[in-house]
Amino acid sequence: MNVQFKKGVLELCVLVLLDKQDRYGYELVQKISEQIHISEGSVYPLLRRLTKDGHFTTYLKESTEGPPRKYYKLTDNGRVYLHDLLKEWKEFANGVNQLIEEGVNDD
Amino acid sequence: MTKKQFLTKLNTSLKGLSSDDREDILQDFEEHFTIGLEEGKTEEQISASLGSPQQIAKELVATHRVEKVNETSTAGNIFRAVWAVIGLGFFNLVIVLGPFIALTGLIAAGWAVGISFVAAPLLVLINVALHPQIFELFDLFVSIALAGLGLFIAIGMFFATRAVKNGFVRYLKYNLSVVKGGVKHA
Structure with missing residues (x-):
């Protein structure tokens, strides 16, 4: 898929994953790369940017297996942003699907 | 690695x-x-x-540069931010550098017009000093009128420059979230 396109979607994926629960970086990266082919390292700059923009806060939490992990938590601000993006995405996806269906029917 | x-x-x-x-x-x-x-x-x-760690770093550096412009926007900071965002990929060369050059050109032209209008009376005086025989009162009045106009243009340019700068920083930020960098082709 188009590279420019994917990067914008990555932002939406991260926000969606944090909507229901807080997660640590590695977990987010794994969840996304199970579904989409990405350079895993590019998630971290994204997390940092969204944190600086006030969409996430972070905290450290002990883990049973090793050193503490940095968790990301969606802020109210971030939730509003998520819903805006989600709305845009749905409209966009519906539009494209509509066109695809019409195209297929014509054949 | x-x-x-x-x-x-x-x-x-x-x-x-x-x-x-x-x-x-x-x-x-x-x-x-x-x-x-x-x-x-x-x-x-x-x-x-x-x-690639270099590509990851590029993206982090670009974000950092754009943020710095948000805090203090000196010409140097703006250039560094533009440069860092362009560095993210060839595509950005077109969609970032193009508008940047166009806007910088417009702003520079606006200031040049404003400043030369303001300087008009001075030029008339120089002219009089060099060729006293062709002094015309009309020239002086027109140049003073131009200077007044120039002041308004300069004030307008001051606000225009600020607005364009803010708009462009937002555009850079938008680029950071959409444009190529670090994501693999599938």
């Missing part, structure tokens, strides 16, 4: 960021390696899926 090589490359590519920021970033990747190793992956595997 081993973990150590990856982190070293990342660190050296993060020039320009404060040592606090760098440590924070390296810590994130350190954590990523630790968890990956616990899951039984090798350092090589982990760094291969992470992708």
